[in-house]
Amino acid sequence: MRQHLLDYVQNAHIRFDLPAFKTGDTVKVHGRIIEGEKERVQIYEGVVIRRSGSGTDASFTVRKISNGVGVERVFPVHSPRILKIDIVSSGKVRRARIYYLRALQGRAAKLRRIEDNG
Amino acid sequence: MSLKSTIGKGYNKALSKGLFGRKIGMTQIFGLEGQRIPVTVLEVGPCPVVRVKSAAGNDGYNAIVLGYPGIKKVKNINEPEAGVFKKAGLEPMAHLREMRVSADDVAAVEVGLVLTAEAFQVGQKVDVIGTTKGRGFTGVIKRHNYHMPKASHGTHEVFRHGGSLGTRTTPGRVWPNKKMAGHYGTDRVTVQNLGVVQVDVAKNMVVVRGSVPGPNGSLVWIQEAVKGTKPQ
Numbered sequence: 001m002r003q004h005l006l007d008y009v010q011n012a013h014i015r016f017d018l019p020a021f022k023t024g025d026t027v028k029v030h031g032r033i034i035e036g037e038k039e040r041v042q043i044y045e046g047v048v049i050r051r052s053g054s055g056t057d058a059s060f061t062v063r064k065i066s067n068g069v070g071v072e073r074v075f076p077v078h079s080p081r082i083l084k085i086d087i088v089s090s091g092k093v094r095r096a097r098i099y100y101l102r103a104l105q106g107r108a109a110k111l112r113r114i115e116d117n118g
Numbered sequence: 119m120s121l122k123s124t125i126g127k128g129y130n131k132a133l134s135k136g137l138f139g140r141k142i143g144m145t146q147i148f149g150l151e152g153q154r155i156p157v158t159v160l161e162v163g164p165c166p167v168v169r170v171k172s173a174a175g176n177d178g179y180n181a182i183v184l185g186y187p188g189i190k191k192v193k194n195i196n197e198p199e200a201g202v203f204k205k206a207g208l209e210p211m212a213h214l215r216e217m218r219v220s221a222d223d224v225a226a227v228e229v230g231l232v233l234t235a236e237a238f239q240v241g242q243k244v245d246v247i248g249t250t251k252g253r254g255f256t257g258v259i260k261r262h263n264y265h266m267p268k269a270s271h272g273t274h275e276v277f278r279h280g281g282s283l284g285t286r287t288t289p290g291r292v293w294p295n296k297k298m299a300g301h302y303g304t305d306r307v308t309v310q311n312l313g314v315v316q317v318d319v320a321k322n323m324v325v326v327r328g329s330v331p332g333p334n335g336s337l338v339w340i341q342e343a344v345k346g347t348k349p350q
Contacts, residue, residue, distance in 0.1 A: 005142045005159050005323055009316065013147045034151070056146050081152035 010055045015078045018085050021060075023048050024093030024111055029062060029075060030083040041083055044073060047111065050097040051077075063101060065109075070102065090114040135237040136217045136341035137163045138186030139324065141248065143334045147315070147325075155327055157315050160246070162235040162324045162340055168206045168214060172224045180224045181216050184233065188212030188337065206230065213337060236319045243311045243343035244324075248331035253303035262297040307331040311343050 021027055029044045046064030049072070053059055058077040063070060075082060091111030101109055139162035146154045165184040171177035185208065195203075195210045203210045206229045219227075238244060258264040258280035267276050280299070283292045309330060316325035330338060 005161060005321065006145055008318075008321065008323075009147065009157070009159050009325055010145055032152070056148070076148075076154065078148065079152050079154075080148055 007055075013056050013078055015082075018077070018082075019087055021048060021085060021087050022090075023050060023096055023098055024091035026088040026091065026111075027062060028086040028088055030085070031075075032081045032083050045088065046071075046073075047091065047098075047101065049099065049101055053077075136184070136215075136339060137165050137233060137235070137237055138184065138213055138215065139163065139338050139340050141330050141332055141334055141336050141338050142323075144329060155315065156329070157325050157327055158312075158330045160324045160326060160330065160338060160340060161322055162238070163322055164232045164234045166206075166208055166211075167227055167229055167231045167233065168202060168208060168211070170224055170227055170229055171216075173221060179218070180221050181218050182224070182227055183214055183216045185211040186213040186215075186337075215339060217341075234319055235317055235322050235324050238314050238317050238324050238340070238342075240314050240317055242314045244314055244326060245308055245310045245341050245343050246312055246326065246330045247306065247308045247339040247341075248336060250303050250305050250307050250331045251333050255300065256302035257299045258297060261299065261302040264297070310345060 025048050026046065027048055031042045031044060033040050033042045044062060044064070046062040049061050049063045051058070051060045056076075056078050059074050060077055061072050061074045063072045065071070090113065092114050093111060098111075101111075139160045142159040142161055144156065144158050146156050149155050163186075165186050167182050168185040169183035171179060171181040171183070173180050183202075185203075187209075188211065200210060202214075208230065253260065257278050259266060259278050262280075264280050267273055267279055267281065269277075280297070283296055283298075309328070312326040312328050312330070314324060315327050317323070324340060326340075332338065
């Protein structure tokens with residue numbers, strides 16, 4: 001009963017329209033940015049290095065190299081500020097949290113694509 | 119329970135609003151602008167009116183007594199208590215609470231009327247009374263937010279001590295109310311002015327913004343805010 005009510009409250013805010021992406025995927029996150037009156041869409045592209053949490057608390061971290069500097073951004077999965085998420089490619093990874101990517105640079109930091117060699 | 123089927127009708131808008139409930143737990147939801155809102159889900163009511171006291175009668179003041187079921191063994195209900203429920207024609211309940219109301223309310227309410235979560239509206243402010251989690255015998259750092267003693271520069275065998283209790287021969291004693299270790303928790307605490315985010319009468323559910331004292335599943339009392347009842 002207890003969990004039931006919590007789920008009921010959360011389910012109203014959970015988004016079912018997003019694709020099932022996972023760690024290692026390269027994604028484009030279309031974020032709605034509100035600047036004063038105007039609203040525009042900003043695309044943030046990078047590798048998902050972790051998914052965390054459950055229910056409305058769920059979030060994911062996207063890492064990219066911007067002007068030679070590593071940038072990581074955490075998004076709440078079910079945020080209405082996310083317009084959509086495109087999966088660009090799926091990387092072959094063997095763990096749920098690929099933090100080791102932070103220590104790697106250049107070619108070494110590239111993940112093998114699943115389509116490339118299964 | 120032999121309750122009169124009055125759920126959802128006969129409810130007087132003028133009635134001062136307070137109800138028993140249970141803390142279900144916390145989660146977060148998204149606001150209109152995508153901001154995350156921390157919320158506590160409460161199961162609220164239904165609470166039958168067990169007794170009505172009126173200024174005109176023997177009681178000398180206007181009040182209603184609300185009941186809320188809970189775990190209480192029948193053998194533990196004493197005779198005077200059992201009499202209250204017998205008179206009301208209700209099954210004995212573990213929790214009873216009296217609420218002062220206006221004379222109009224007393225006239226509008228009858229014993230057996232069931233009050234539900236419809237007493238609250240979205241945007242309204244409420245106060246929630248609960249009992250904090252029990253922490254047992256606790257040191258001064260957790261109980262009174264003392265700082266930890268420094269770990270280096272010659273400190274030894276002192277890790278979570280509170281330091282000195284006072285001065286020397288004057289006054290030669292410890293001042294009353296000196297903060298020391300002791301029992302912490304299980305205090306009755308009122309949190310004021312929590313905004314109501316969601317109300318679901320069918321599910322007996324009220325969702326408030328912010329946190330509420332006590333562990334999940336604990337008994338709470340939710341009422342119209344004493345201060346600032348204006349909708350947001």
